Structures are given as C-alpha cells and as structure tokens.
Amino acid sequence: MSKFGFDPEDGVVEVAKSDLANRLASFPPSSPKPAIDLVAVDAAAAPHGFISREAGSGRKRRVVPSEPKRQLSVMLPVSKYNRFVAYADRHRLTYEEVISRFLDGAID
C-alpha cells in the first residue's frame, strides 16, 4: 500500500467508489433547456448589484442607411416577444438584424 492509501486493494475506498459510480450512471446527459426571459432575469438580479461587467463595444459610429427605411410595428404574444428579444440578446443582434437573418434563412 502507498503511504497515502491509494492501493487498488484498499477495500474502503473502492467499495464507496463503486457505489457512487452506480448512482452516477443514473444521471442522463444534459440537453438544451427551454428559453429563458433574459430581460426579466437581468431585471430581477439588478437590485442586488448584479450588473454587466463586460466592456461594451463602445459607441458605434452612426451608420448611414443605404436605402430609405420604413417603420414596422408588430403586436406579439408575450411568449413570442420574449423569445424574439432573448434571441436578439443572445446573438447580440439588433431587431432589424434578427429579422434580416430570419428572412435570409427563409425558404420562399
């Protein structure tokens, strides 16, 4: 036996290990979770001082549009609205960029 007792023949540790190993086998692999409302999550934590610590990209230079723009206002169910905002937040996209991305990926 080694001075630290890690000999494979050490019954006490090995018995405990095999028992734990069997219990660990009952845990399935992780899978994607339902989307969460990041706006609400961040709002709940803010009063306790949980604020963004990541450096922003700084003030962006104003982009001059290459073509005229029109306003689009859409009423959505709250769940769809939350999904949309969470997606934009997760991918760091503006709403316009999200719509462009979806349109580009859509099959006509």
Added chain:
Amino acid sequence: MPIIAVSNPKGGAGKSTTTLLLATYLAEQGASVCVLDADPNQPILDWKTRGESKTTLQVIGGVKESTLIETLDGLTHQFIFIDLEGTASVLVSRSIAMADFVIVPLQASAVDVRQAAKAIRAVKDEEKVAQRSNPNRKIPYRVVMTRTPAPGAPVSSVQRQLEVEIKSAGISRFKTSLAERLAYKAIFVERLSLPELKDMKVGNLEAAYQNIHELAEELVETLQAIGQRGDR
C-alpha cells in the same frame, strides 16, 4: 444532467477549489463532467491546459454573459459546473437562472457571509422570475463551509456563531465542510487531481480525499432528491 452553479460574489470563498475538487472527483468515478470556467482569471482552464492531469474532465473557458446560454445548449455531459467570478454580475445571475442547483461556498468570515447572502437572495429572485413561466421551477441551493479546521482541530468562535446563524435562518447547508488542506492548494500548484498527487508531500492526502468523497456523496444524494422531486 444537472447544471451546478458555484457562486459567491466574494472572491476567495473557495469557488474554484470546490468546483475543481468535485468535478475531478465525479469524473474519476466515471461521470462525464464539464466545467465552464466563468472566472476572468480562468484558474480551472489554466489547470487543465497547462497541467498534465489525465482526468476526463472537460473545461471550457472564456464564457461570457452573451455566450453562456449557447455554450450550455451545446453540452451533453452528465454534470456541468459553472465556476463563477467573485463579483456580482449579469453572468452570475444568468448562470443562477439556468442552474438546477447552486453551491454557495463560504468561509467563516463576516464579509463572506454577507456576500453569500447576496447570492442567496439572487437565487430566490431568479427562482421567482423562472416561476412566471414554469410554476414548478425551483433553484435549490446549499451553502458549503470552506477552509474549516480539520476534524479534531479547534473550531473558531466565529465559525460556531456562523453555524448557529445559518441554522436559525433556515439556510440549506451541506453537512460536509471542506477542511483547510494542503492538498487542496497543491492541486492548483501541481495542476493535478487529488489522486494524482499521491507521490508528493502534500499533507494528509487520504483525509483530503475522504473529505471530498463525502462532499461528492452528499451532492449526488441531493441532486438525486431534486430530480425525484422534479424541481428541474
């Protein structure tokens, strides 16, 4: 399956040590385990990439508030630990919101305890937010005392007082504490797992190993109970 966030906004509470000890222990027992190193100092990523441990543990570094959810969605491990930064940030609160279980390590000091209370309040508030869309959603947590005196050594009055306060406040706590052990420092110095330190002089390695075995047992027991209750 469980995502385990290890959080205390106070630095030096023992988050990375607790994470690495539990994660390497579970991996050694045959579980597939991943650590998201969300600490800006990247101590566990450093341990993995610059060390020579033979552990199967996977470590992913550079996790940010904007990439956390995508990173989690891409993982298929049995156990995912998030080692969080020692500050209150959006990354921490989002990790708590995504977690199935939160471990709050704390030392017996007033500063640690006050910061831990902040983490616990955040857990409870995030739980309320999550319950708006899923009334059954719970984010269970437990405090684990770290750097406690080894069994048999005198316990400070501050620690005794803290233990009484934790109990009277109804805060869930691991029965097992992580004792102050040379071996727990040595894993970061040598960049090896506990069993891989066996040929080095690092104090009472057997006692250190037994200590983490007991904590891991308690963690697995707790996670199984959570799974059976359907908190996730």
